């Protein structure tokens with residue numbers, strides 16, 4: 508059994524993702540913000556934490572990116588991708604759209620219903636809250652007239668559904684990570700993703716060279732984001748996601764090259780891509796990293812046999 512902190516309160520999209528990543532025995536504990544969920548994990552109050560990372564319409568969740576870069580390192584052991592749709596929840600006494608004067612939600616949710624709100628609630632003042640469920644709770648307390656929430660929020664807060672499916676872009680998806688303190692790694696499955704944060708030196712071509720290290724090893728980049736280091740203006744950290752597991756020699760080589768070229772690299776984990784078979788309880792890891800047996804793709808075999816050939820040349824056995 509694991510204790511899993513999630514970005515709450517009850518009724519957030521992240522709670523749904525945590526349920527998808529947890530086993531029946533795990534205990535889910537809400538935290539009011541993403542940094543608080545990660546601090547609970549860093550402090551040892553919980554064994555894992557579930558947080559949102561990116562959305563197909565609105566992009567990265569900056570609070571998560573910053574909280575992963577600062578403080579003691581944490582590693583992802585699993586990811587989940589959820590389809591997100593939004594409902595407008597009001598206090599029961601609000602009977603029509605014309606009575607909605609204030610509308611609250613998480614900035615990512617507000618950004619995804621902007622056109623619907625402009626067309627249907629033009630008089631509403633829009634207010635940002637810590638999460639979609641925090642907005643529903645505040646509506647229940649009488650602080651706002653309406654909330655943009657996950658459809659499940661209506662099960663936790665006694666509110667009225669004024670409208671459902673109000674997203675401007677249908678079929679939007681959000682990706683969530685399950686994180687643990689560094690220790691053991693999930694075993695490679697053959698369909699894994701590796702995440703790192705890399706800070707490049709202020710040099711011509713530094714980012715291009717970093718990406719070339721992946722490309723020359725046949726590694727597919729799946730995400731690249733930049734965030735300021737909060738030091739000097741123009742100084743950035745790059746968040747890279749790419750296919751493969753650190754246990755694969757060419758992926759390990761690429762990470763070593765990044766370590767050589769960057770002023771700082773933080774490993775954020777190698778974990779099965781969403782939709783792969785579950786690796787175990789709460790995405791828990793198998794044995795220690797050194798025990799990992801990487802899956803054998805044709806490309807991996809080519810890299811391994813090339814390295815074997817060089818080793819034999821060095822021993823004077825091959826030419």
Ligand SMILES: O=C(O)C(=O)Cc1ccccc1
Pocket residue numbers: 514518519520521522559562591613615616637638639640657681
């Ligand atoms: O506020 C929530 O419910 C969250 O889990 C964060 C979020 C907000 C909007 C879209 C996806 C996730």
